[in-house]
Amino acid sequence: MTDLTEKTAPCPLYRKCGGCQLQNMTYARQLQWKQNRVEKLLGKFHAVSPILGMENPYHYRNKVQAAFGTDRKGKIISGVYQSSTHRIVPVNSCLTEDEKADEIIGTIRDLMPGFKLQPYDEMTRRGFLRHVLVKRGFSSGQIMVVLVAGTPVFPSKNNFVKALLKKHPEITTVLLNVNNHFTSLVLGENEKVLYGPGTIEDTLCGCVFRISAKSFYQINPVQTEALYGKAMELARLTGKETVIDAYCGIGTIGLIASRQAGRVIGVENNKDAVRDAIANAKRNIIRNAYFTCADAGEFMLEMAMEKETADVVFMDPPRAGSDETFLSSLVTLSPKKVVYISCNPETQERDLLYLTKCGYRVEAIQPVDMFPYTNHVETVVLMSRDVV
Numbered sequence: 001m002t003d004l005t006e007k008t009a010p011c012p013l014y015r016k017c018g019g020c021q022l023q024n025m026t027y028a029r030q031l032q033w034k035q036n037r038v039e040k041l042l043g044k045f046h047a048v049s050p051i052l053g054m055e056n057p058y059h060y061r062n063k064v065q066a067a068f069g070t071d072r073k074g075k076i077i078s079g080v081y082q083s084s085t086h087r088i089v090p091v092n093s094c095l096t097e098d099e100k101a102d103e104i105i106g107t108i109r110d111l112m113p114g115f116k117l118q119p120y121d122e123m124t125r126r127g128f129l130r131h132v133l134v135k136r137g138f139s140s141g142q143i144m145v146v147l148v149a150g151t152p153v154f155p156s157k158n159n160f161v162k163a164l165l166k167k168h169p170e171i172t173t174v175l176l177n178v179n180n181h182f183t184s185l186v187l188g189e190n191e192k193v194l195y196g197p198g199t200i201e202d203t204l205c206g207c208v209f210r211i212s213a214k215s216f217y218q219i220n221p222v223q224t225e226a227l228y229g230k231a232m233e234l235a236r237l238t239g240k241e242t243v244i245d246a247y248c249g250i251g252t253i254g255l256i257a258s259r260q261a262g263r264v265i266g267v268e269n270n271k272d273a274v275r276d277a278i279a280n281a282k283r284n285i286i287r288n289a290y291f292t293c294a295d296a297g298e299f300m301l302e303m304a305m306e307k308e309t310a311d312v313v314f315m316d317p318p319r320a321g322s323d324e325t326f327l328s329s330l331v332t333l334s335p336k337k338v339v340y341i342s343c344n345p346e347t348q349e350r351d352l353l354y355l356t357k358c359g360y361r362v363e364a365i366q367p368v369d370m371f372p373y374t375n376h377v378e379t380v381v382l383m384s385r386d387v388v
Helices: 029-044 099-115 157-167 221-235 253-260 271-283 295-305 324-332 343-356
Strands: 063-070 076-079 088-090 129-136 143-149 173-178 192-197 202-205 208-209 240-244 263-267 289-293 312-315 337-342 360-368 378-385
Touching: 029 343, 029 360, 063 088, 063 099, 076 099, 076 202, 076 295, 088 312, 088 360, 099 129, 099 143, 099 157, 157 173, 157 192, 202 221, 208 253, 208 271, 221 253, 221 312, 221 360, 221 378, 240 295, 240 324, 253 263, 253 271, 253 312, 263 271, 263 295, 271 289, 295 324, 312 324, 324 343, 337 343, 343 360, 343 378
Parallel strands: 143 173, 240 263, 240 312, 263 289, 312 337
Antiparallel strands: 063 076, 063 129, 076 088, 129 143, 173 192, 202 208, 337 378, 360 378
């Protein structure tokens, strides 16, 4: 029988960090909690399928970022900001983060004193290193390290990179990103490649994707395969459809769908992500997928005004969900099917209420546990247009 009892949180930073809200639950209990949450919010639209969980719910994050600072004794520390504060909780290892990424961040922290590098202080605007971002392709093994600095002046940068690579020859590219603004955003606008190609690649659902420092890529590749696989299954593409991939990012959903569709159009307002999406289409020799940098809602409205149609729209908006302008454009374009992927069932509930009032019916709801030990849950919903 599955154990659902409460347990002691395995991480000593559980209460300080705040990143893993459900560590006091067994994994089976976490899945039940998330299933109940989705059913409470979305169950009025359709029966909710059993949540897809992980076989091994640890060290699943392929993207790790650490803030750098000093403790009261002046010792360099790295870790995460305590929930709702700008106070750094020192972290050496994390149960959800990639272990190799944690090792690399620890090495950078240890190397800094020998190169007389100090963490950047936002208040005094002195020092050097603000954050370190590490991305790893779980399939390819390629590793990107981004040093986020408060200044472009990097003394002994060549020697520092050599020392880092000597400790971690598995690193495939190193970048310097400059962010000197008083902001909670990690990355700044300017970046320079210090070693390697400046990007990494990873394979997902049979497609190879180029990942840059600023582009979005799902952080749990194991569950992303399950998530996108379910989305394709629900779409039931036949090879003839025109598909819109709204909020397309680097083209993951659209390129995976392109193998089963007639034509795919990806729309994204992040120019860096669109550049990666175009490169990814070429890398995979996909000739029926096209990507454009635009607002997805405005793009669909223009399609409708020009009497163009779409059979299926995949939408994967940010946590805030879609706005009414986008949803109105979607209704105007009137695709036969909408596959709505959401990382926030609360905003998804709001958007489904709008769409069901505008002629769409929900035909399937599938939760996926993308973020074990947190209170977040991803949900795929299939909607079809009512035939008048």
